[in-house]
Amino acid sequence: MFLKKKPMWGKKTKLKSSYDVVIIGGGLHSLATAYFLAKEHGITDIAIIEKNYIGFGGAGRNTAIVRANQRTQYNVPLYKEALDLWPVLTKDLNYNLMFNNCGNLNLMHSEAAMKAARMTIATAQFHGVESHLIDAKEAKELVPALNISEDITFPIHGAMFHPPGGVVRHDAVVWGLARGAAQKGVEIHQQTEALGIGTKNGKVTSVTTSQGTINTKQVLISAGGYSAALIYDMLGIKL
């Protein structure tokens, strides 16, 4: 039996000549921004333009680790909120993002690494995020396959254990957010490359794409690793 394929993130439509917001790039930052603009702010006249396919960039090819024990005091509260959001987002999107808070274990192979881990752990604990330094034996209890001998090239000095961290399936996040945004009216145009940004008196007026020009006053450049080069090429601004 063949099931009729239904597009998950909206029907393929022709690019309009104007939108309230144009988002360049079809990765996680783009899709999440579009989804939350629509959900929280009622802004739905949005075109996401992606030169390849959504998830082509880092969003679809990362290590899938999520955690809130980052290095600096500025990062930790932001990532803590993000970590707490995964189960909520899974429900809101009605899409299995395969979030598994199995914990993160980072192994340390030198005294310098142990020192750095102590600082990171202190920062996390200061912000109420669970993270501990454990010794090699305790790490082996968690992961029996570890070799904790001292006569190997890189012996394990200890580990940073962060129980609330885990993994989330990266492409499920891309597809779930894309479907959620499209259900709220956001248009996703794949195979559409941004080629230039038009300005007048220092304000954005348009985006030129491989599928035509779009008039708009608001553009988000969310092209991941390509962003700095794009901003320079399109607007002459060096980051």
Ligand SMILES: Cc1cc2nc3c(=O)[nH]c(=O)nc-3n(C[C@H](O)[C@H](O)[C@H](O)COP(=O)(O)OP(=O)(O)OC[C@H]3O[C@@H](n4cnc5c(N)ncnc54)[C@H](O)[C@@H]3O)c2cc1C
């Ligand atoms: C190997 C690796 C492992 C990682 N591991 C982790 C991890 O474990 N945990 C974690 O949290 N993060 C991880 N990251 C980082 C994470 O993947 C990125 O921070 C995230 O994907 C960035 O999302 P983005 O939306 O900003 O960019 P991207 O996902 O890179 O999206 C940018 C998009 O812009 C498009 N684009 C570029 N130029 C144009 C143009 N002119 N017109 C239209 N579209 C354009 C690209 O095709 C691309 O799809 C990892 C990254 C890598 C590379």
